[in-house]
Amino acid sequence: MNQSFYVGALGAGNCTEKFSVISNNLANVNSNGFKPKTSVFSQLVSYNLNDAEDAVTELQAGAGMKVQRTYTSFDTAGLTQTGSTMDHAILEPNAFFMVQDPATGAVSYTRDGHFHRAEREDGFYLMTDAGKLVLDQNREPLKADVTDVDKIQAEMGEEEEEIEEEEEDENEEDKPRVSLYTFANPSRLVSAGNNEYVPVDPGAQPILIERPSMTTGALEVSGTDMAKELVRMIECQRAFTYALRMVTTSDEIEGTINTLRG
Structure with missing residues (x-):
């Protein structure tokens, strides 16, 4: 049960980091020569499953996901x-x-x-x-x-x-x-x-x-695409909401268990 709290909180925290990247891109929509950044997420469970059977890593199955890196594409704009x-x-x-x-x-x-x-x-x-x-x-x-x-x-x-x-x-x-x-x-x-x-x-x-x-x-001109950034923002908002809902649901289950124990 404690793992579900961790996964939900980790997901919400990483969505906050993606929000920061998106907001920076939108803030520079009028900056000459600006190149927007993109957040790349890594699913920790997939990473662990793709590793060798005898590998010892800090990434445990069910540990959620994290922002692996952000990258910038230096393509031309208008x-x-x-x-x-x-x-x-x-x-x-x-x-x-x-x-x-x-x-x-x-x-x-x-x-x-x-x-x-x-x-x-x-x-x-x-x-x-x-x-x-x-x-x-x-x-x-x-x-x-x-x-x-x-x-x-x-x-x-x-x-x-x-x-x-x-x-x-x-x-x-x-x-x-x-x-x-x-x-x-x-x-x-x-x-x-x-x-x-x-x-x-x-x-x-x-x-x-x-x-x-x-x-x-x-x-x-700036390479920021308003349509793409707004779509990413909506996706990130949904993911942030679902991550917090996982924390809320886990808290309710814990509360029910504690009531039955009492």
Whole structure:
């Protein structure tokens, strides 16, 4: 009987954790570049039954379930046009901007490309809303007055010779620019706040994307799907209610048994 109390209370507690994940997704429905998280549950009884017969584990049959982990899918989402040359939208999955905290030097990664020009001691730099410096392909802070390659190509008239254009392009490719990075295993990234991520493995090295797919003058919208999150919330509410009903029923049975004993 005590086991039924435990299973019901464990189920209610884990539903509360899932509620927290859902509420965080809904709270960031308007956050640029936000990627929603998903809770993954593990049934403890199934885990124990699938183990070897002579295995010694802490997971006992009938122990209910628990939140095994939460994962984030870094797929692409829709775009919204802003017209600002400072805004950048990523057009491919598992790609991130590399940003650095100017105070601590800590590096993190984000898909939110809403940048602005900020003045520092030695000039203007491209920064995030959280005050982080945007790093270029050399992992150096990016000057805000860096010439845009696409803009130069658009301004170059058709009267220029093809050879001169090719030489200009070669020179522009070496200039600092907004760059994208990826990881061999993006699922190992964990949230660090402010819509930023850091690798859970200290030794994980970012990989520079040589030909990044992104556009300026637009932002990637939040990946939160309101319909899916509301459905998950209803499911979680039902599960939470059933878990508490198990506790209530077990309490009633215990009360009846104690009355008969008396």
